[in-house]
Amino acid sequence: MFDHTKFLLTGKVALVTGGSRGIGRAIALDFARAGAKVIITSRKAADLEVTAADIRACGGDVFTLPAHLGRMDEISRVIQTIEDRYGRLDILVNNAGASPSMGSVLESEERLWDTVMNLNLKGVYFLSQAAGRLMKKQGGGKIINIASINGYKPEPFVSIYSISKAGVRMITKAFAAELAPYNIQVNTIAPGPVTSKMMDSHWFNLSPEDARKAKQDLENALPMGRIGHPDDIAGAAVYLAGDASSYTTGAEILIDGAVLLSNVSLAGAY
Ligand SMILES: NC(=O)c1ccc[n+]([C@@H]2O[C@H](COP(=O)([O-])OP(=O)(O)OC[C@H]3O[C@@H](n4cnc5c(N)ncnc54)[C@H](OP(=O)(O)O)[C@@H]3O)[C@@H](O)[C@H]2O)c1
Incomplete structure (x- = not known):
């Protein structure tokens, strides 16, 4: 008989960054529907409360935690708050990402580089480090990093974002290799174009x-x-968060509707 329980997240504690809207919101909703206790974080408390109300409306268990994840002190505070409240963290989804601002490689400014890299790379690395320490202590866990097709093929005029997303793919591989002995699986989801802000x-x-x-x-x-649609991404996150993916680590799931296989230039369409 098919054992569907390995796709359930009953009682697991899951942190979804950038959980207030878009892809993060869809993942948080599906995690809650699958039985997880979900913590959502982003900068704007009011937006988090709107999504939390949607999660509660479908019977989900949710806690909101406003934070700026490009800052080291905020990262420590998020993980400490979760440890104090739940005593554990089973699933981390590094979804929050800085918007790509369009600009030629000849024009991009240091300020833009720092904004994108602080959240998309430094934030992902150090939040994963803090979560990984907790997961090692408790005997296992799951880390899911949201990259992008731009991490495979740079989009013209979106260089800094594309470089950061290539780096996210490497964060996954580095953490997956080192944390495999501790029963911590680390994987990437790389979306193509998805409706969102x-x-x-x-x-x-x-x-x-x-x-x-x-x-x-x-x-x-x-x-x-x-x-x-954000829902097109959430199902893969549920798979990577649950027991069904217990031997899947260092992997990448590309969800782009075959965009990378086509000759479509996203830049040309904007
Ligand atoms: N949409 C696409 O086409 C697409 C394609 C490929 C990959 N992705 C990736 O998918 C992820 C989600 O994208 P999305 O389209 O759902 O974006 P979105 O609608 O703009 O949502 C981004 C989320 O991240 C939060 N956030 C932004 N900066 C933050 C910061 N410094 N600290 C904490 N939270 C922050 C936002 O809330 P606040 O603004 O309130 O902080 C929001 O909750 C990103 O990593 C993105 O790169 C998206």
Whole structure:
């Protein structure tokens, strides 16, 4: 008989960064539906409360923890708060990511580099380190890093973000190799274009009508004829968070509707 319990997260404690909206929100909702106690974090407390209300409305257990994850003191505070409240952390999803700001490699400024790298790389590395220490103590855990197709193929004018996401893929491999003996599995999900505030920021300088048209043109050009939805990503996160993936580590799940296999230039469609 098929054992569906290995896909359940009953009683597990899960932290989803950037859990207030977009992909993080979808993952947090599915984790809660699968039985996890979910902690969501992002900078804006009010947005976290809106998502927490949605999670509670479907019977989920959720705790909100506002924090800026590009800062070392905030990272320590997040993990300490979780240890004090729950005594453990079974699942970490490093989802929060800084939006790619468009700019030529010849024009990009140090400030943009620091903003993107502090959250997308330094934050992911040190939050994983702090979570990994706790997971080692408790005998195991799961870390899921959200990269991007831009970590495989740089998008023109999105160089710093693309470089950071290539680095996220390497964080996964480095942590997976070193933490394998401690029963901690570390994996990457690399999404293609997904509807979210980050995605919409590509068209911020267009009128609402032109933005709608640009988005439609992009959808028409994509292999599956549509941009992904945050729910398209969440199922893979549930798999990587549960016992079904107990021998999966250092792996990457590409969820891009075949965009990387196509000749579509996302930059050209914006
Ligand atoms: N959407 C796409 O097409 C796409 C494609 C590939 C990969 N991704 C990746 O998927 C992840 C989620 O993206 P998304 O599209 O869902 O983005 P989104 O809608 O912009 O959500 C980003 C989340 O991260 C939080 N966040 C941003 N900066 C933060 C900081 N310094 N500290 C703590 N939290 C912070 C945001 O909340 P606050 O602003 O309140 O802090 C929000 O909850 C990112 O890592 C992104 O790079 C997205």
